[in-house]
Amino acid sequence: xxxxxxxxxxxxxxxxxxxxxxxxxxxxxxxxxxxxxxxxxxxxxxxxxxxxxxxxxxxxxxxxxxxxxxxxxxxxxxxxxxxxxxxxxxxxxxxxxxxxxxxxxxxxxxxxxxxxxxxxxxxxxxxxxxxxxxxxxxxxxxxxxxxxxxxxxxxxxxxxxxxxxxxxxxxxxxxxxxxxxxxxxxxxxxxxxxxxxxxxxxxxxxxxxxxxxxxxxxxxxxxxxxxxxxxxxxxxxxxxxxxxxxxxxxxxxxxxxxxxxxxxxxxxxxxxxx
Amino acid sequence: xxxxxxxxxxxxxxxxxxxxxxxxxxxxxxxxxxxxxxxxxxxxxxxxxxxxxxxxxxxxxxxxxxxxxxxxxxxxxxxxxxxxxxxxxxxxxxxxxxxxxxxxxxxxxxxxxxxxxxxxxxxxxxxxxxxxxxxxxxxxxxxxxxxxxxxxxxxxxxxxxxxxxxxxxxxxxxxxxxxxxxxxxxxxxxxxxxxxxxxxxxxxxxxxxxxxxxxxxxxxxxxxxxxxxxxxxxxxxxxxxxxx
Ligand SMILES: Nc1ncnc2c1ncn2[C@@H]1O[C@H](COP(=O)(O)OP(=O)(O)OP(=O)(O)O)[C@@H](O)[C@H]1O
Ligand SMILES: [Mg+2]
Numbered sequence: 001x002x003x004x005x006x007x008x009x010x011x012x013x014x015x016x017x018x019x020x021x022x023x024x025x026x027x028x029x030x031x032x033x034x035x036x037x038x039x040x041x042x043x044x045x046x047x048x049x050x051x052x053x054x055x056x057x058x059x060x061x062x063x064x065x066x067x068x069x070x071x072x073x074x075x076x077x078x079x080x081x082x083x084x085x086x087x088x089x090x091x092x093x094x095x096x097x098x099x100x101x102x103x104x105x106x107x108x109x110x111x112x113x114x115x116x117x118x119x120x121x122x123x124x125x126x127x128x129x130x131x132x133x134x135x136x137x138x139x140x141x142x143x144x145x146x147x148x149x150x151x152x153x154x155x156x157x158x159x160x161x162x163x164x165x166x167x168x169x170x171x172x173x174x175x176x177x178x179x180x181x182x183x184x185x186x187x188x189x190x191x192x193x194x195x196x197x198x199x200x201x202x203x204x205x206x207x208x209x210x211x212x213x214x215x216x217x218x219x220x221x222x223x224x225x226x227x228x229x230x231x232x233x234x235x236x237x238x239x240x241x242x243x244x245x246x247x248x249x250x251x252x253x254x255x256x257x258x259x260x261x262x263x264x265x266x267x268x269x270x271x272x273x274x
Numbered sequence: 275x276x277x278x279x280x281x282x283x284x285x286x287x288x289x290x291x292x293x294x295x296x297x298x299x300x301x302x303x304x305x306x307x308x309x310x311x312x313x314x315x316x317x318x319x320x321x322x323x324x325x326x327x328x329x330x331x332x333x334x335x336x337x338x339x340x341x342x343x344x345x346x347x348x349x350x351x352x353x354x355x356x357x358x359x360x361x362x363x364x365x366x367x368x369x370x371x372x373x374x375x376x377x378x379x380x381x382x383x384x385x386x387x388x389x390x391x392x393x394x395x396x397x398x399x400x401x402x403x404x405x406x407x408x409x410x411x412x413x414x415x416x417x418x419x420x421x422x423x424x425x426x427x428x429x430x431x432x433x434x435x436x437x438x439x440x441x442x443x444x445x446x447x448x449x450x451x452x453x454x455x456x457x458x459x460x461x462x463x464x465x466x467x468x469x470x471x472x473x474x475x476x477x478x479x480x481x482x483x484x485x486x487x488x489x490x491x492x493x494x495x496x497x498x499x500x501x502x503x504x505x506x507x508x509x510x511x512x513x514x515x516x517x518x
Contacts, residue, residue, distance in 0.1 A: 174388075184403070268351060
């Protein structure tokens with residue numbers, strides 16, 4: 001796992017003055033795990049226990065982890081070395097597998113890509129945003145999967161809502177019979193039941209959204225601490241709220257229609273029972 | 275309070291005006307059979323009855339003799355197997371559900387043994403309900419509902435929910451509600467059936483007052499005191515009227 005930090009090492013070497021005391025940068029998870037802080041002196045070697053070949057270095061910086069989903073599950077720790085030291089310790093000489101190029105203006109990217117791919121045989125240059133998209137494919141699948149679970153949950157709870165609506169409406173069959181006998185029309189009865197169902201559905205889904213939001217806070221707090229990452233594991237976005245509210249509204253109103261239709265089709269005197 | 279029973283103005287008067295000559299309610303040779311499995315129950319076996327405008331009639335008789343069946347036909351919540359029912363000059367015995375519903379809303383006031391007030395609505399809102407259905411403007415119906423509650427002696431209970439009212443008070447709200455749309459006739463099936471003697475007496479005197487203010491009332495009852503307070507008693511036995 002030497003490669004990801006090579007580019008950084010290059011930049012470090014270019015920008016930092018050479019001092020007698022060589023420094024390295026480590027990521028915060030590494031620092032926390034090994035109880036290291038800036039200024040600590042450590043021995044580094046290419047292989048465990050190879051103390052003869054070890055260099056003494058000072059921890060020069062502790063780097064915050066990026067919000068990269070692909071890093072979360074991996075237990076890797078990252079150490080960044082100056083390139084010359086890395087080359088020497090690893091015995092790789094001047095070979096690298098990957099390196100990053102930053103352009104001054106974003107407009108130059110395409111031209112640079114073209115040029116590199118044209119002249120450097122065996123090399124392939126990619127735009128960093130394309131790589132980001134490529135690596136987050138998995139996460140899109142996961143997120144679709146989550147959406148499916150969400151929809152199933154809402155549909156299942158709507159069936160529950162339907163049962164409750166039917167029971168609630170059934171409970172009031174005599175009241176509804178009395179309304180019908182008073183001269184309240186079928187459509188008025190159905191309308192009022194639907195409105196009630198809609199209000200219940202909207203309030204319920206709002207409550208669900210608030211609950212989901214609170215759970216998200218907890219989930220993020222817990223997993224961010226566990227994986228030492230600023231990554232958000234769960235977010236409640238406006239489209240999610242929209243989906244939840246509109247889906248339960250549609251299903252709730254459907255439940256209201258079904259429940260009330262059953263009743264208003266029965267002649268009111270029969271509803272009264274005897 | 276004369277406004278409560280004043281004939282309606284405008285287009286709705288036509289039916290009422292015509293019935294001033296004829297009886298308000300007229301049943302001719304009415305039969306009502308119920309299919310009970312393979313058997314047929316002859317609940318009404320040829321009943322003819324007239325109720326004049328302003329009358330106050332009690333229908334009495336032993337249990338199962340067909341009193342409720344008769345009242346339901348007058349209330350346009352049931353239809354006869356044969357015979358005719360005319361109310362305010364209009365044949366009501368073969369109306370569609372939609373017509374019957376609208377007729378009940380505008381012409382019939384129904385009071386049940388159990389009061390069937392809507393539990394989530396206040397007393398005032400319960401009285402407003404039939405007027406809302408009849409598309410009476412909000413201000414008018416609030417004013418009339420308040421007036422009706424005052425008439426039945428419940429001005430101080432306007433904001434109360436049914437659960438916060440006694441049985442007698444709930445029945446008075448139900449009576450106010452039945453009167454909301456200026457019905458031609460007030461029908462009551464055992465209105466004192468769920469009440470103790472004292473609250474029953476309040477309802478009896480309220481009905482008397484309503485009748486003397488011009489409301490036509492038909493009650494079905496086993497309550498002697500209520501029956502004795504009416505102008506006429508109609509005795510029934512086995513689906514027939516005896517000595518009407
Ligand atoms: N829906 C129905 N199906 C079958 N039979 C019925 C139905 N409604 C009424 N009946 C029968 O018709 C007859 C008259 O019933 P009704 O309810 O009119 O009596 P009632 O005089 O009001 O009795 P009560 O004083 O007990 O209320 C009874 O024999 C009753 O069992
Ligand atoms: Mg009865």
